[in-house]
Amino acid sequence: xxxxxxxxxxxxxxxxxxxxxxxxxxxxxxxxxxxxxxxxxxxxxxxxxxxxxxxxxxxxxxxxxxxxxxxxx
Numbered sequence: 001x002x003x004x005x006x007x008x009x010x011x012x013x014x015x016x017x018x019x020x021x022x023x024x025x026x027x028x029x030x031x032x033x034x035x036x037x038x039x040x041x042x043x044x045x046x047x048x049x050x051x052x053x054x055x056x057x058x059x060x061x062x063x064x065x066x067x068x069x070x071x072x073x
Contacts (some may be wrong), residue, residue: 005051013072039055
């Protein structure tokens with residue numbers, strides 16, 4: 001059950017992260033990061049690790065985009 005919750009949080013985060021790849025919308029990644037962290041924590045509490053890994057991949061995408069944009073753009 002916790003794995004499903006983690007996957008749902010990851011999907012919500014992904015919906016925020018995808019439009020944040022557009023230039024000048026990188027600030028939306030800062031909104032997605034708390035959701036990603038919550039998804040990773042909930043996924044860690046689960047017996048399965050699929051939701052946690054999904055949230056980590058979404059977090060990696062957001063982190064790389066923030067690094068490329070200098071943290072803001």
